[in-house]
Amino acid sequence: MPVTQAMIDSAYKAIQPFIRTTPLDLSIGLSEITGVNIWLKKEHQQYTGSFKLRGALNCISHLSNEQKQLGVITASSGNHGLGVAMAGKITGTKVTVFVPKTTSEIKVEAIKNLGAKLEFVDGDVLTAELTGSSLAKETGSYYISPYNDPLVIAGQSTLGIEIHQQLPSAKAVFMSVGGGGLISGIGSFYKENRIDTEIVGCWPVNAPALLKCIEQGKINDVSEYPTLSDSTAGGIEADSITFPIAQKVIDQYYTVVESEISHAMHKLAAYEREIVEGSAGVALAAILQQAKKYHKKDVVVVLCGNNISFDKWIEVIEPYHFNKKIKINYCVK
Template sequence: MEASVSLDLPTRILQARQRIEPYVRRTHLEYSPGLSKLADGCEVYIKLESEQITGSFKARGAFNKMLMLAERGPEFKEKGVITASSGNHGLGCLAACKRTGIPLTVYCQKHVDAGKRNSLEEQGATVVLYGEDCVDAELEARRTANLSGVEYISPYNDYDIIAGQGTISVEILEQLPEVDAILVSVGGGGLIGGIARYAKQVKPSIKIIGCSPEKSKVMHASVIAKKLIYEESFDTLSDGTAGSIEENSVTFEICRDYVDEWMLVTEEQIGKAVVFMAQTHHKIVEGSAGVSLGAYMFNAARFKGQKVAIVSCGSNISVRSLQDLLNKYVK
């Protein structure tokens, strides 16, 4: 990772905040009595990125990137851009592309959630299905973009995307300056990378907790191995964080250097967290949000006496999946 870019990232996050402010929501940081009572003296707040436009935090990074491209010149409105996504990043890019007049092509793995694929196509994106893993789609999208001279937008391996996601950290520290720990779901590392880099700059004592599903924990395993590795991912409720990570991703060193602790979450814990949000907060969240929520719910004693913020990163869960979870865990 270029040292100068890493050092400059907090400044770029603040610039991104100004750039995207007219287009995205400053999401609510909601106090959770139910989660707070799980540990003595603990105050827990949920950062509701699940109520962000497009139903996911991904809109932040997408708007930052697309607005920067639009400032560079009109050629992007002619050529368009190419990205790869399991759904949420594509929806965020599509919203930003509509605002800037830039055509969008999205590469998705073959088994991408049908609801997210339909949303992309219905709203005007060109969708190309490729490969069995999200990293297969990413590599093919990048290859196609390079051959055709079109800009490729990585869902996480891009400092402009990371800077956009990092604006969540700015808001949390404004809304709860005394926060002791932030729990974040981890896929490619763009979300936690931006949050961690800014938070550690402003408040070095803060603890950043990376949360991954047991069935897909590539960044977690890579940090342990001290290098990006390939590890097979399996089907998980957290489809938004699932899959491999692009080789040489800039997010690895940020996660290695700025994330303090890692937690793994089972499928049952993810499902119960999704149901908890529906029952207690009357909020719909997707499996990837259930990862960070579940990490706290089943490790609450670890946070005794602390003020905790949990990032609820998305709400794009299918009705069928939600119904299945409610049937399974509501007694």
């Protein structure tokens, strides 16, 4: 396995003093309506509002002093960009984030507030990534990929350590999958330790890139459609190490449609008064869908982030609340 127990231990040692050990709480309400013991891993309460800090911080922590001096580069206006910026702040490392010129002011401000430098590029996220990574090659700076890096994956694996410490009896851990960094990390921890907990990947039907690649046995371009789980959407890099890891560690997977995601986001607010982004809704939606199969079992749902604008969130949950006709704008084409 590309991410070994030694790397996981080293990650935990490096980042644990600087991150929040997030709560794992039983949801009485969601457990009652499903018949499953639903435990919520509240990683949306992590600094920057997502787990991405873990991987970024582990990455920077393992750089040589020379590399740290040069600063690090990344390209992401979302959770990963925030995570790298925060990791830079914690470690005193210069961070440059490449983003498209069209990035919203609120995301730009959030990254700036963490002290990172922004570089705006003409074009989309892929152009930003290519510009950032080629500059990194030129200057010798380290380019932090959102998922395609063993150090990033080892950082995310610390979530597995925490979950296992908090609930050794967990029958399954449900999490949404995008590039696969999170599930590769958590899965590596459980498999390396031969712990019999089911690793469950959850995808929106509209954005199943890594799932389709696994089904086809190789990394391919996959058509995707708009999804509430915007932070997990997008294709997989051709050489991504998350592909072989995900192939090995994922025991089970489920897909959910957009209305299941929004319904799950509403249920979480109604029963737990927690506001989360769509990707977290995906994981909860999957266990709501599969409740019969996990009857009376201890199931962990990773609430992986809360970076959704409040306007967007309320638009998503509002139809459920006011019993209006439910109109979902997102659908499988």
